[in-house]
Structure formats: structure tokens, C-alpha cells
Amino acid sequence: MKRNLIIIALISAFLSCTKTITPKLNNAQAQINIQGAVSDTAGPYFVSIVKTVGFYENNTFPGVSGATVTITDSTAGVTDELTETADAGLYRTWKIMQGIPGHTYLLNVSLNGARFTASSTMPQPVQLDSVTFDLRDTSKINSIANYQDPGNTVNYYKYNLLLNGVKDDRFLTFDDRLSNGRYIRDKVDADTGEIKNNYVVQLSLVGVDAGVYTYLHEAEAVAYDNGSLSSPATPTTNIHGGCLGYFSAQTVSNKTAVVKY
Known part of the structure; x- marks a missing residue:
């Protein structure tokens, strides 16, 4: 349960700031945690890549440098190669600065021979x-x-x-x-x-789209429904390749x- 509650902390934090809080996993091998979002509000947008740490370790989650990160607007045919900011593991966009409802966005992260990919379609806005x-x-x-x-x-x-x-x-x-x-x-x-x-x-x-909603809804159930046995151990990520986190193309009102x- 402690593990699940810490996983939830990152979800509410990411959409409003660029500093990501990541889950600390008790006695588990460090995992990559990727979070990113594109929205219909003005950018730039950010992708955060960090490593998880043990539950009883210091509350410091190392950012992962050296990744190649792209976000592609597949509807418009525009690819943005993100650059790492002064904060280790935090990458920002330069070309994609305003998300468009109805467009599909692809995340591609290459890191130490591993590849992580995700797709999210921005819904039409509701005000x-x-x-x-x-x-x-x-x-x-x-x-x-x-x-x-x-x-x-x-x-x-x-x-x-x-x-x-x-x-x-x-x-x-x-x-x-x-x-x-x-x-x-x-x-x-x-x-x-x-x-x-x-x-x-x-x-x-x-x-959000259906895939992101699944992740968020499962996370909410773990955090606020007392961790019932029907809840998954960790939310179902929409990122392929074996990591934690999620990527969202979303609208905000x-x-x-x-x-x-």
C-alpha cells in the first residue's frame, strides 16, 4: 500500500509543474519512470525521466540524462526533438508549442539501448x-x-x-x-x-484519452479506495517498453x- 500511495504522488504533481515525484519501491530494482504531456494550452511541454529508489532511501530521485526524446504530431507530420534542461532528466519541446485537439501525439524515448514509446490522441475540449x-x-x-x-x-x-x-x-x-x-x-x-x-x-x-484515463483511474482507486484487492498493484501505463509513468495529450479548462x- 505504501508503494501504491507514493506512485500516486507523481500523477497530481506532473501536470502543473516540471518537477516529477517518482515512486520509491521497497527492495525493488530501480525502474525508469517517464512522464510527459502535451496540451491545448501554450507550451513548452516537458518529459521527465527519472529512476525509482528504494522505499527507505533518501527522498532523492535521480534524473536520467542522455536520452534521445522526440514527440511527433503524427497528424501534422511534425517531429520535435527535445533537449535536456538544466535539471537532469527533464526534457523540453521547441517545435511543438501548442497542442491541437484531434491530433495524435507520439512519444519516443531511446535510452541505453532501450526504447519506450507511447501514443495519445488529444480529445476535443470541454469548457x-x-x-x-x-x-x-x-x-x-x-x-x-x-x-x-x-x-x-x-x-x-x-x-x-x-x-x-x-x-x-x-x-x-x-x-x-x-x-x-x-x-x-x-x-x-x-x-x-x-x-x-x-x-x-x-x-x-x-x-484525456481512454488509455490515460485507465492509468489515472486505477491510480485513484489505489490511492483513495483503501487499496482494495481488485485494484492493480501499479496503474496500467500507456508507455510500451517496460517502464512506469504515462504520456498524455490533453485539454485543460x-x-x-x-x-x-
């Missing part, structure tokens, strides 16, 4: 109308995501919260299989006492409101 609050119990305030779900396809979502400029570690996933085409008013849970009066709350609605009661 948040507003973020409101459930104030019936002010000791446990929850945010409400309000938006129209399109009825022409199955959509997969992830919710993130930014509280007074600080990213909340929790995240939630949702698909519209039972609510396709309906107006959604979805409660985004927060811990008791986490959201207070006068807090500035930014809610992000992140649209943000709304901000101030808590008042």
Missing part, C-alpha cells in the same frame, strides 16, 4: 462554465464543477484543484458513460478543513472562484 461550492457544511467545503458534457462521444476527465495558488495532492477521475450529453454538476472532494472562507480556488477540468460564506 468549464464555473466552479461553485457546497457550503452546507463549512467544516468540509467541496468544489462543484459545472459544465455541459458533449453527447457525441465518450469523454474522460480528471479534476485538479489549486488552493490559494498551491496544488492539492488529491485528484479525481470521471467518465460520462452514465451521463453522456447531460449538464454535469460534479462534486470535487477535498479533505476536511482543506478549503476555507476567502480561499481562492482554481478548478481544472483535464480532458480552468475556472477560479473565491469562497464566501
Whole structure:
């Protein structure tokens, strides 16, 4: 269970920053962890490559230098060879600076003779109308995501919260299989006492494809459903080649409101 909870920490961190937190695996051989994302918001975009460490080792996850990393917009026929930044193991784009909904993006990482590949198609964007609050119990305030779900396809979502400029570690996933085409008013849970009066709350609605949703949904189940026996030991990655992590082409819609009661 400890292993699974640490795996989850990287998921909520990566989409809003370039520093990646990676799982520490107890008495396990170090593994490569790759995380990357392209979105419909302005780039540059980043791919992080680190090595896992043992659970009881220092909280330092070495970045992996020397990889050849490309992201290809296969729809447009554009390939971007990423360069490593001053942070070891963190690679950035130069050509692909604005993701396009409907386009498919390919990740290719070559490292020490190994090859890791992934494909993700950016869904059509869904816009948040507003973020409101459930104030019936002010000791446990929850945010409400309000938006129209399109009825022409199955959509997969992830919710993130930014509280007074600080990213909340929790995240939630949702698909519209039972609510396709309906107006959604979805409660985004927060811990008791986490959201207070006068807090500035930014809610992000992140649209992902089915493969990324599988990874995130399994990760959420492990982290927040008490690690039931039906949950996988580690989330199912959409990256081929034998590594941890995921690669996502996603859309992002943000709304901000101030808590008042």
C-alpha cells in the first residue's frame, strides 16, 4: 500500500509543474519512470525521466540524462526533438508549442539501448462554465464543477484543484458513460478543513484519452479506495517498453472562484 500511495504522488504533481515525484519501491530494482504531456494550452511541454529508489532511501530521485526524446504530431507530420534542461532528466519541446485537439501525439524515448514509446490522441475540449461550492457544511467545503458534457462521444476527465495558488495532492477521475450529453454538476472532494472562507480556488477540468484515463483511474482507486484487492498493484501505463509513468495529450479548462460564506 505504501508503494501504491507514493506512485500516486507523481500523477497530481506532473501536470502543473516540471518537477516529477517518482515512486520509491521497497527492495525493488530501480525502474525508469517517464512522464510527459502535451496540451491545448501554450507550451513548452516537458518529459521527465527519472529512476525509482528504494522505499527507505533518501527522498532523492535521480534524473536520467542522455536520452534521445522526440514527440511527433503524427497528424501534422511534425517531429520535435527535445533537449535536456538544466535539471537532469527533464526534457523540453521547441517545435511543438501548442497542442491541437484531434491530433495524435507520439512519444519516443531511446535510452541505453532501450526504447519506450507511447501514443495519445488529444480529445476535443470541454469548457468549464464555473466552479461553485457546497457550503452546507463549512467544516468540509467541496468544489462543484459545472459544465455541459458533449453527447457525441465518450469523454474522460480528471479534476485538479489549486488552493490559494498551491496544488492539492488529491485528484479525481470521471467518465460520462452514465451521463453522456447531460449538464454535469460534479462534486470535487477535498479533505476536511482543506478549503476555507476567502480561499481562492482554481478548478481544472483535464480532458484525456481512454488509455490515460485507465492509468489515472486505477491510480485513484489505489490511492483513495483503501487499496482494495481488485485494484492493480501499479496503474496500467500507456508507455510500451517496460517502464512506469504515462504520456498524455490533453485539454485543460480552468475556472477560479473565491469562497464566501
